[in-house]
Amino acid sequence: MRATRNAPCWCGSGRKLKRCHLDPAALRRPPIELGKVTPLRDVPSHIVRPHYVEGGTVWPPPTPQILAGAALDRMRHASRVAAEVLATTVAAAAPGVSTDDLDALAHDTYVRLGAYPSxxxxxxxxxxxxxxxxxxLxxxxxxxxxxxxxxIVNIDVTAFVDGMHGDTSATVGVGTIGAETAALVDTTREATLAGIAALRAGEPIQLAARAITAVADTKGYGVVSEYGGHGIGEVFHADPHVHHTITSRDRAVAEPGLCITVEPxxxxxxxxxxxxxxxxxxILDDGMPTAQFEHTVVVTDDGAEILTLLVDGSSAVAGPSPTTNG
Ligand SMILES: [Zn+2]
Known part of the structure; x- marks a missing residue:
């Protein structure tokens, strides 16, 4: 059951949740102001583009991406490239750095690795x-x-290389963030990994939503229902839609080789x-912060394998934990 705002905080402070880890005064930042967007960056001509960039339309149709053998190997490569771009970009997030600076760094990293930014x-x-x-949001x-x-900033990376898209994101703290904000970020990471761990071939994909919601509920956070994960592979956004909230309408079943993102x-x-x-x-109307993490995974007989990892098996999603002042 979701912890209510008037319940005692999960941290044991003895204060109500709304006066402790969900305290708007501790969480809210000055309202976001959108800045100037710089001109388009070039991608060298030797890098292969997805069809939609030059054709203007998104194709092929968004059928589920069931991958095995050489196709799965290409998917592993694209996912590893995405993880590498994310790790490089996350490491540069700091006070005084603009998000355009991060985009420039990410862009150069995709290109260096032979990938097109999807x-x-x-x-x-x-x-x-x-x-x-x-x-x-x-x-x-x-x-x-x-x-x-x-x-806090979520950085979302998608790399297109070897004909496949790999998609991953992480939320990081900039400089020193408050303990209340860090708890939101850490719980979102935990929920993402719990959702992935719940996936099984032959079982409903809804198991991921149940696991994600269970983690969020313990701390009184909401899970956004309007956005979900998606099938991914040769197509950037394929079927199925991966719900992160519980819905009786969702009857999709996972099968071996199915590639999807989990990104609550x-x-x-x-x-x-x-x-x-x-x-x-x-942008959330009440100005309260939100966090997100994302991995691309492939469903296996006994679970789901995370594809968006660095060569050593680590990733920017798993850490490091943000620094806090509390
Ligand atoms: Zn608390």
Missing amino acids: TLGYHGYPKSICTSVNEV CHGIPDRRELRDGD MLRSGAARFTTAEDGWTE
Whole structure:
């Protein structure tokens, strides 16, 4: 059951949740201001583009991506490249660095690794990563706004290489973040990994939603229902839609070789959000922060294997934990 705002905080402080780890005064940051977006970055001509970049339309159709053998090997490579771009970019997030600086670094890293940034030109999206700061739910466009001490930022990377897309994201603290904000970030990471661990071939994909919701509920966080994970492989956004909240409408069953993303967003405040004038940036109306993590995984007979890992098996999703002042 979801901890209510009037319940005693899970941390044992003796204060109500709404006056402790869900205290708006501790969590809320100055309202996000969108900055100037810089011109499009070039991708060298030797790097293969996804069809939608030049054709303008997104194809092939979003059928489930069931991969094995050489196709799965290509998927592993694309996913590893995405993990590498993410780790490099996450490491550069610091006070005074703009999200456009992060985009430039990510862009150069994709290109160095022979990959095309899947988001660049996808339905007209203008940048190579998404950077969603504080109360920005998702799809924040990198701009000249500098990150400030105490912000959190989700960096979402998708690499297209060897004909496959690999997709991963992590939320990191900028400089020193508050203990309340760190708890949101850490719980979101935990929920993401719990969702992945719940997947099994032959079982409903809803098991992931149940596991994610259970983790969020213990701390009183909401799980965003409007966005979910997706099938991925030769297609950036394929079937099935991976719900992160429990819905009786979802009867999808996992099968061996199915490649999907698991990418829950947890929020510390209310659910309502509004799309900014840029047509992409989704901003929570109450200004309360939100966090997200994402891995690309392949379903196996006895679970799900995370593909968006570095060569040594680590990733920016798993850590390091953000620094805190509490
Ligand atoms: Zn507390």
